[in-house]
Amino acid sequence: MMKLYYHNQSQRFAFAGLFVLLLPIFFSNLFSPLGRASPSMFSEWNAPKPKHLRLLKGALQRETSNRQQSDLWSPLTNQGWKPCVESTSIPFLPKKSQGYIQVFLDGGLNQQRMGICDAVAVAKILNATLVIPHLEVNSVWQDTSSFMDIFDVDHFINVLKDDISIVKELPDEFSWSTREYYATAIRATRIKTAPIHASANWYLENVLPILQSYEIAAISPFSHRLAFDNLSMDIQRLRCKVNFQALVFVPHIRALGDALVERLRYPPRKSGLLGEKYLGEVTDAKDKQGTGKFVVLHLRFDKDMAAHSACDFGGGKAEKLALAKYRQVIWQGRVLNSQFTDEELRSQGRCPLTPEEIGLLLAALGFDNSTRLYLASHKVYGGEARISTLRKLFPLMEDKKSLASAEERAQIKGKASLLAAVDYYVSMHSDIFVSASPGNMHNAMVGHRTYKNLKTIRPNMALLGQLFLNKSMVWSDFQRAVVEGHENRQGEIRLRKPNQSIYTYPAPDCMCHA
Numbered sequence: 001m002m003k004l005y006y007h008n009q010s011q012r013f014a015f016a017g018l019f020v021l022l023l024p025i026f027f028s029n030l031f032s033p034l035g036r037a038s039p040s041m042f043s044e045w046n047a048p049k050p051k052h053l054r055l056l057k058g059a060l061q062r063e064t065s066n067r068q069q070s071d072l073w074s075p076l077t078n079q080g081w082k083p084c085v086e087s088t089s090i091p092f093l094p095k096k097s098q099g100y101i102q103v104f105l106d107g108g109l110n111q112q113r114m115g116i117c118d119a120v121a122v123a124k125i126l127n128a129t130l131v132i133p134h135l136e137v138n139s140v141w142q143d144t145s146s147f148m149d150i151f152d153v154d155h156f157i158n159v160l161k162d163d164i165s166i167v168k169e170l171p172d173e174f175s176w177s178t179r180e181y182y183a184t185a186i187r188a189t190r191i192k193t194a195p196i197h198a199s200a201n202w203y204l205e206n207v208l209p210i211l212q213s214y215e216i217a218a219i220s221p222f223s224h225r226l227a228f229d230n231l232s233m234d235i236q237r238l239r240c241k242v243n244f245q246a247l248v249f250v251p252h253i254r255a256l257g258d259a260l261v262e263r264l265r266y267p268p269r270k271s272g273l274l275g276e277k278y279l280g281e282v283t284d285a286k287d288k289q290g291t292g293k294f295v296v297l298h299l300r301f302d303k304d305m306a307a308h309s310a311c312d313f314g315g316g317k318a319e320k321l322a323l324a325k326y327r328q329v330i331w332q333g334r335v336l337n338s339q340f341t342d343e344e345l346r347s348q349g350r351c352p353l354t355p356e357e358i359g360l361l362l363a364a365l366g367f368d369n370s371t372r373l374y375l376a377s378h379k380v381y382g383g384e385a386r387i388s389t390l391r392k393l394f395p396l397m398e399d400k401k402s403l404a405s406a407e408e409r410a411q412i413k414g415k416a417s418l419l420a421a422v423d424y425y426v427s428m429h430s431d432i433f434v435s436a437s438p439g440n441m442h443n444a445m446v447g448h449r450t451y452k453n454l455k456t457i458r459p460n461m462a463l464l465g466q467l468f469l470n471k472s473m474v475w476s477d478f479q480r481a482v483v484e485g486h487e488n489r490q491g492e493i494r495l496r497k498p499n500q501s502i503y504t505y506p507a508p509d510c511m512c513h514a
Contacts, residue, residue, distance in 0.1 A: 102133075228500065257422055310327070360478070378419060432455045463485040
């Protein structure tokens with residue numbers, strides 16, 4: 001009997017040990033709270049409560065007048081500017097190219113987009129042939145999408161055919177010039193010392209000799225490697241021509257984007273799951289509600305941003321601990337904002353707006369609970385719990401998953417660049433665009449929508465930070481302060497100043513007086 005007891009006990013211990021060994025395999029998230037680009041388990045299980053209950057109560061009871069709605073949704077008037085991207089002289093291609101230029105671009109979609117524009121400009125400066133840029137695999141999202149997976153390469157080449165020579169691939173004699181080749185050793189044809197915002201003369205002095213010697217030059221890294229000042233008007237206009245005319249997404253991205261825009265403007269009558277053939281449907285009953293309008297909210301609130309900001313987002317001690325550990329693992333604790341208090345950061349406008357705060361901003365500006373809101377984002381730190389307050393304020397909030405079937409999303413599933421491309425496309429077709437925090441997407445939209453004279457709301461981060469610190473403020477005072485603080489932040493033309501990006505401020509370089 002005693003032997004049987006010990007035998008059963010040993011079996012139990014064996015099964016327990018096996019369970020402990022297998023637990024991380026089946027429930028890996030429990031053992032990786034610091035995993036990049038995924039919501040922390042701390043914040044998932046300790047859902048943050050609303051931080052601004054008094055304002056939230058007022059926002060939920062808000063009423064908006066017809067006059068306020070009319071002013072809010074009315075498009076921008078003509079501001080006296082028009083696009084100007086054509087060369088001031090007749091474009092021509094020299095008879096002989098100096099050689100081939102390769103660039104390797106890192107970062108997300110919008111950073112790569114700016115790099116592509118700069119690559120065309122550098123090729124023009126050097127009288128070189130541009131090889132379609134190589135997009136590096138993003139270290140966070142692990143997206144392997146290439147230029148041709150995202151952009152219509154034939155359109156790109158055709159639009160620029162009179163400005164520079166472009167090839168999709170290198171000729172066989174230069175097939176050795178690959179990313180792997182440059183990763184294994186120091187190579188004479190690789191330039192890796194290009195300074196940030198290098199001048200045109202730097203390229204003529206440092207890259208042109210390599211082209212003349214080897215007929216090929218590879219520049220890596222290349223992000224932000226061309227100055228915004230002291231360049232000819234034709235080079236500046238060429239950069240804008242690339243950005244606003246040559247870079248067009250591949251057909252399936254445009255088709256899905258058009259379908260999402262259609263469903264936002266003319267919501268289908270039937271609710272429930274989307275049918276597999278939803279994309280092929282055509283909405284003919286457009287007169288049922290009149291032309292619908294919608295606003296795009298770009299909400300970048302991932303774990304990287306939350307941790308790097310060093311701000312307090314209301315998740316309690318568990319969340320603070322998780323973000324502190326994340327900062328230590330990813331940046332070894334070297335985060336500039338860490339030396340400031342949360343109050344100091346917010347009063348300076350250095351904290352990204354939470355979903356709750358951007359919802360209160362939109363409500364104060366006059367968007368009511370019937371507003372069609374498209375959420376352009378990847379993964380929100382804290383998941384659905386984090387955006388629940390925003391959804392209460394705007395129950396008609398949609399995103400790619402709610403508007404498109406799984407079959408429609410199959411080609412973009414798991415591909416961060418293609419997902420971002422769809423959001424970019426929908427954003428450019430919205431009536432109003434607003435971003436919850438500065439960043440590459442915000443900058444790209446501000447520039448592109450300025451070029452098209454489309455309404456774009458730029459949150460006054462410093463003002464909002466100070467307002468949210470005032471816990472005794474009532475809704476009417478908050479609303480008044482928000483409206484007054486955003487009167488001139490809804491798409492008005494702002495001329496580019498020295499050192500500012502031409503992709504964020506296209507006037508006056510790429511726009512003329514109408």
